[in-house]
Amino acid sequence: MKDPKTYFIRTYGCQMNELDTEIMAGQLEKRGMTLAASEEECDLLIFNTCSIRDLAERKVMGKLGRMGRGAKRQTLIGVAGCMAMAKKEALFRKFPHLDFVLGTNNLAELGTVIDEVLYSQRQVLRTEDRFVENLDYLGAKREDQVKASVSIIRGCDKYCTYCVVPYTRGEEVSRPPESIVEECRNLVDKGYKEITLLGQNVNSYGKDRPEWSALFHDLLYRLDQISGLERVRFMTSHPVDITRELMEAIRDLRTLCEFVHFPIQAGSNRILKKMHRIYTKEIYLEKVALLREIVPNVSLGTDIIVGFPTETEAEFEETCEALRQIRYSVAFLFAYSPRKGTPAMRWNDDIPEEVKSARLQKLLEIQEEISQEERKQMLGQTVEVLVERFNRDGEHLKGRTRCWKKVIFKGTEAMIGTLQQVTVHGYSHQTLVGEVRTGGAIPLL
Ligand code: SF4
Known part of the structure; x- marks a missing residue:
């Protein structure tokens, strides 16, 4: 198996898992690896899993099972997250093509685990019960800008x-x-x-x-x-x-x-x-x-x-x-x-x-x-919105109020990352629709 140059991390579950993915991605990039366009095209694929709901577990098990049936495999495959901790070596018995299992308390060892797999050509398990503060938080690769x-x-x-x-x-x-x-x-x-x-x-x-x-x-x-x-x-x-x-x-x-x-x-x-x-x-x-x-x-x-x-x-x-x-x-x-x-x-x-x-x-x-x-x-009310990005429709900007309500409104790219005063005039499903009040930007500190 060759030294991986590209990676892809498929994340399931909560915000904590999303953050752990950012921390792992930071470690991999420090190693010189780059993010692949999809999980089909990467040298290293990590499933950062969740055990809270049955469905999330079944999805990963199904994917892992299908990967084992392919032709000669080049991709290094790892399971991280809660499922790694819940199932540990049982994952190796079920999926002989799996290369490593990395517990939630072992994120800092991702690099050494990859090296060990490459060196020994064996499956590697790291699942400590207790977390020790040792993560490179500053190196995390963040997805969001705001x-x-x-x-x-x-x-x-x-x-x-x-x-x-x-x-x-x-x-x-x-x-x-x-x-x-x-x-x-x-x-x-x-x-x-x-x-x-x-x-x-x-x-x-x-x-x-x-x-x-x-x-x-x-x-x-x-x-x-x-x-x-x-x-x-x-x-x-x-x-x-x-x-x-x-x-x-x-x-x-x-x-x-x-x-x-x-x-x-x-x-x-x-x-x-x-x-x-x-x-x-x-x-x-x-x-x-x-x-x-x-x-x-x-x-x-x-x-x-x-x-x-x-x-x-x-x-x-x-x-x-x-x-x-x-x-x-x-x-x-x-x-x-x-x-x-x-x-x-x-x-x-x-x-x-x-x-x-x-x-x-x-x-x-x-x-x-x-x-x-x-x-x-909320109709007619003016709310403070932190503008996060363009909405999926490409037409509106999207942000949230202090009370976590999603608001969309028309505006310019320059508003991303600013606080705006938005007057709500409608809603669609869970989303409030509004209009920026003239002179609505709130000066940031
Ligand atoms: S045991 Fe689970 S549900 Fe209960 S407080 Fe802890 S994380 Fe929350």
């Missing part, structure tokens, strides 16, 4: 019974605040205007390193000092760890956007307990009420799972009620599917697929009604 993601904590200690993350990404490891600030400054110097702080549970930031005296809200205050940084977002939060200090930071900090992803997962206390979410509906609602009192213009997002084992119709109705009562701006809704290695896998997946689909459909309809009303209320 927004960037920055990792602040990896892993999760919450052990929700349906979730593979604690097993595929290990326990929580916070990144030193100085390293985060340095990366954010570097991004702003390169022209980035918006940074999303990433972690499975960003609100746990710093708790594993009390000697730093830097919790999540402390970090946010430090980042707010960076001149030229316009917006900071974070993803994602566990409701239990959302503190009053964080809520006050959202109210007080110039850069911090008024949008919180606040996943409730279910509206029934019995199901929440079975999910090991460690809060009750009442505690959750109290947090929402406090957040809305401190930050009246805040928008909320959520994740919800329907059809969790033993969920009754009445318990599902409690979830519907929570959705109506809380009125999220965005809701990511899923039908439960058991994931190998999780405690919930041991339970009978007893809700028939057609019942799960019907429940999902009902929630989608409730959410659509709420979103529709919210969009109507």
Whole structure:
């Protein structure tokens, strides 16, 4: 097998995986490799996988299976991401043509793993259980020119019974605040205007390193000092760890956007307990009420799972009620599917697929009604939009409000990367349509 000159990384799943792909791409380019036009034409193909949903796993398994059937193969093939951690050497047994398996905690070893495969002509496995801070974040190859993601904590200690993350990404490891600030400054110097702080549970930031005296809200205050940084977002939060200090930071900090992803997962206390979410509906609602009192213009997002084992119709109705009562701006809704290695896998997946689909459909309809009303209320309002790029139609520019609403409007290329005041005059599906207010540019710091 020859030394690869070109690479392609196929990414599945969450924003954390997208960021890991950027970090791996940076390492490969440092090695002198270039991005290939497609996965069919590269010397090195990496699947950066996700184990959260069954469908994402099946897609990768199908692709890997088909690749093994080809004629004499020249491409080096690797599996990274959560599936690498969940299946480890079992992947080699199933796919003898696979060259390496690289766990989520071993990204820094990508180069040495490639060398080892080339040198030994054997399959190579690297899957540490715990993450050690050793990544070249500054070398990441970014796709976007305006927004960037920055990792602040990896892993999760919450052990929700349906979730593979604690097993595929290990326990929580916070990144030193100085390293985060340095990366954010570097991004702003390169022209980035918006940074999303990433972690499975960003609100746990710093708790594993009390000697730093830097919790999540402390970090946010430090980042707010960076001149030229316009917006900071974070993803994602566990409701239990959302503190009053964080809520006050959202109210007080110039850069911090008024949008919180606040996943409730279910509206029934019995199901929440079975999910090991460690809060009750009442505690959750109290947090929402406090957040809305401190930050009246805040928008909320959520994740919800329907059809969790033993969920009754009445318990599902409690979830519907929570959705109506809380009125999220965005809701990511899923039908439960058991994931190998999780405690919930041991339970009978007893809700028939057609019942799960019907429940999902009902929630989608409730959410659509709420979103529709919210969009109507926005007609005539003028909102601040950070312009990201041209929309897919090629005619409009696309950007987001501070509350994460997508807005399109007519404008020029020079507006990309600027803040514009846009008056909303319509909407199409989830997207608001507007017009730039004359003299609408907001001077950037
Ligand atoms: S908080 Fe729960 S759902 Fe979120 S990553 Fe951790 S274990 Fe998974």
